[in-house]
Amino acid sequence: xxxxxxxxxxxxxxxxxxxxxxxxxxxxxxxxxxxxxxxxxxxxxxxxxxxxxxxxxxxxxxxxxxxxxxxxxxxxxxxxxxxxxxxxxxxxxxxxxxxxxxxxxxxxxxxxxxxxxxxxxxxxxxxxxxxxxxxxxxxxxxxxxxxxxxxxxxxxxxxxxxxxxxxx
Amino acid sequence: xxxxxxxxxxxxxxxxxxxxxxxxxxxxxxxxxxxxxxxxxxxxxxxxxxxxxxxxxxxxxxxxxxxxxxxxxxxxxxxxxxxxxxxxxxxxxxxxxxxxxxxxxxxxxxxxxxxxxxxxxxxxxxxxxxxxxxxxxxxxxxxxxxxxxxxxxxxxxxxxxxxxxxxxxxxxxxxxxxxxxxxxxxxxxxxxxxxxxxxxxxxxxxxxxxxxxxxxxxxxxxxxxxxxxxxxxxxxxxxxxxxxxxxxxxxxxxx
Numbered sequence: 001x002x003x004x005x006x007x008x009x010x011x012x013x014x015x016x017x018x019x020x021x022x023x024x025x026x027x028x029x030x031x032x033x034x035x036x037x038x039x040x041x042x043x044x045x046x047x048x049x050x051x052x053x054x055x056x057x058x059x060x061x062x063x064x065x066x067x068x069x070x071x072x073x074x075x076x077x078x079x080x081x082x083x084x085x086x087x088x089x090x091x092x093x094x095x096x097x098x099x100x101x102x103x104x105x106x107x108x109x110x111x112x113x114x115x116x117x118x119x120x121x122x123x124x125x126x127x128x129x130x131x132x133x134x135x136x137x138x139x140x141x142x143x144x145x146x147x148x149x150x151x152x153x154x155x156x157x158x159x160x161x162x163x164x165x166x167x168x
Numbered sequence: 169x170x171x172x173x174x175x176x177x178x179x180x181x182x183x184x185x186x187x188x189x190x191x192x193x194x195x196x197x198x199x200x201x202x203x204x205x206x207x208x209x210x211x212x213x214x215x216x217x218x219x220x221x222x223x224x225x226x227x228x229x230x231x232x233x234x235x236x237x238x239x240x241x242x243x244x245x246x247x248x249x250x251x252x253x254x255x256x257x258x259x260x261x262x263x264x265x266x267x268x269x270x271x272x273x274x275x276x277x278x279x280x281x282x283x284x285x286x287x288x289x290x291x292x293x294x295x296x297x298x299x300x301x302x303x304x305x306x307x308x309x310x311x312x313x314x315x316x317x318x319x320x321x322x323x324x325x326x327x328x329x330x331x332x333x334x335x336x337x338x339x340x341x342x343x344x345x346x347x348x349x350x351x352x353x354x355x356x357x358x359x360x361x362x363x364x365x366x367x368x369x370x371x372x373x374x375x376x377x378x379x380x381x382x383x384x385x386x387x388x389x390x391x392x393x394x395x396x397x398x399x400x401x402x403x404x405x406x407x408x409x410x411x412x413x414x415x416x417x418x419x420x421x422x423x
Contacts, residue, residue, distance in 0.1 A: 017361070029190065032218045033315075033333040040365075041229055051218045054186040063182050067175075076175025100233035120234060168406035 010145040011039060015070050021065030024107055028109040030057035031109065038105030042091060060084070068142055075146040082139035085132045092125045092132070104128040173328065191217050219335050226337075228372040229365070292371045292382045294364065295355070297395040300385040302356050304409070307420040309348060313358040313370040314389065314416070324357065324392055325411040326419030330373075332366035337373050343375045353381035359388045 003009070028035040036054035039045055045053060060080060067077035088106065095102045101121035104114030104161055116124065265339060276291075297302070305312065310327035312319050319329040330340045348354075354374070358366035367384040387395060396408035411417035 001405075013379060032191065033335075034217055037333050040230060043231060043233040047224045047230040050227055050230065051220060051222055055184055055191050055218055059183040059187040059190070060179065063179050063186065067179060067248070073175040073178060076172055076179055079172060080176060080179060095233070100235065100236065101235055165306060 004141075005101050005145050007149075008151065010142070012146070013138050013141045014071065014074060017078070017081065017142055018065045018067075018069030019137060020138075021061045021068065024063065025061035026057040027109055028054070028105075030063060032058075034109045034111065034136075035105065037110040038103055041103050041105075041110065042089060042095065043100055044094070051112065057084075074142055078139045078142035078146065082136055084115045084142060085136040085139060089129055089132045089136070096122065096125055096129075099123075106131070171172070191220070217335065223376075225356050225372050225376050228368055263342070277296075292356075292368060292375075292384050294381045294386045296385075297387050297391060299358070299383075300355060300387065300392065303353070303383075304419075305421055309352060309419065310354045310385075311344075311354055311370060311374075312389070313356055313366040318359075318389070318413050318414065322393070322405070322410045322412050323416075324391060325409050325417045327357070327411075328416045329414075330370050332369040337370065341370075341373045341377050341379075345379065350378045351380060353383075354379060355383050357385040357388045357392070359390060366401050 008127045032051075032054050035058065036050055039050050039053050061084070064077035068072040068081070088104075092102065092104065099122075101116075101118040102125060103110055103121060104124055105117070107115070113121070113124070176266045187386075219226075286346075304324065304326070312327040312329050313332045314323075314329075315331050316329060316334065319327075319331070325327070328344070330337060330344070340400045354369040356371050357373075358370075359366055364384045364386060367388075371382050371384060385392075393405070393408065393410065396410075399401060400407055402408065409421065
């Protein structure tokens with residue numbers, strides 16, 4: 001447990017996860033119509049929600065990414081990021097189960113993926129699920145790591161307070 | 169717990185602010201006076217990169233996966249005739265016998281599938297290359313549903329651009345209704361695909377403005393280019409009817 005939540009390990013995981021989120025958000029923020037097309041191609045969202053998701057979801061990714069990298073608000077950011085990854089995993093799994101080939105769009109644009117055959121899309125979806133599982137584990141590490149860090153700071157403070165009152 | 173909730177609220181608040189601002193403020197693709205593509209800064213809801221609120225008709229079939237439906241068809245109707253040779257694929261009709269097409273008239277009743285989908289009066293029929301060429305030669309209006317960049321790279325001569333995924337689609341369709349009238353037969357195309365979803369998005373908008381005579385050219389621009397080269401036995405774009413640039417160009421073969 002000490003090794004798992006070692007400060008150096010926590011920093012590396014935070015930088016990795018935050019970097020992934022920032023990288024994944026960039027093409028969606030610069031091209032909202034393309035991301036709207038990706039959301040539409042999932043065939044899971046009512047028409048009235050597609051544009052709103054295309055506008056706001058990339059910003060959740062970007063802000064959460066920076067929060068995780070900086071360490072400011074990383075607990076909330078990793079909780080949100082974890083929720084998003086769970087959603088992506090469920091969405092891709094659902095589309096795999098109903099044989100609906102989908103351009104994932106997590107790290108690529110719709111234009112990149114539209115020339116793929118359905119079988120290639122299914123392969124990409126399976127790969128993407130594994131990537132999202134890995135990212136979910138990173139998010140969990142950041143989340144629980146922040147709790148462990150907060151507790152150890154609290155325990156240190158209590159210990160210091162106890163020593164100073166004993167000395168007094 | 170309190171800290172977690174505060175952080176979540178802060179992130180969501182920042183997201184709403186940043187998302188709204190980025191959608192309203194940005195650089196938009198426009199055309200300079202000499203026709204070259206350029207970008208300009210804008211700040212307005214009219215120039216938003218995506219509309220915040222859209223009607224359900226903006227994105228038809230948003231919850232229906234066509235590919236999934238084909239693999240998992242509806243239960244067998246014992247009264248329906250036997251399988252067609254194409255295994256239930258959407259019927260592509262050569263509508264040269266029925267120029268302009270109708271909302272329902274493109275499907276040959278003699279080729280109904282064993283698992284027929286319920287008749288959808290709003291379904292826009294698809295046409296193939298031969299029918300598309302006939303319509304083009306007859307001077308019918310074509311609408312290009314692809315993005316502006318693809319339109320400028322090359323489009324069917326005379327086709328006007330109404331991109332399915334850019335904002336302002338309603339205004340463009342309204343303008344079209346005023347200039348051409350809603351009774352005008354129109355062919356919509358996009359990139360080549362069996363579902364032609366971009367074309368159907370534009371066609372759905374046009375239907376909401378009471379356009380009646382709509383068809384979708386299934387081959388799209390890639391199919392137009394490929395099939396014309398095959399027809400003319402050439403590999404050169406200059407020997408087939410294609411227009412480049414932001415202007416529609418004249419309709420029909422008289423250029």
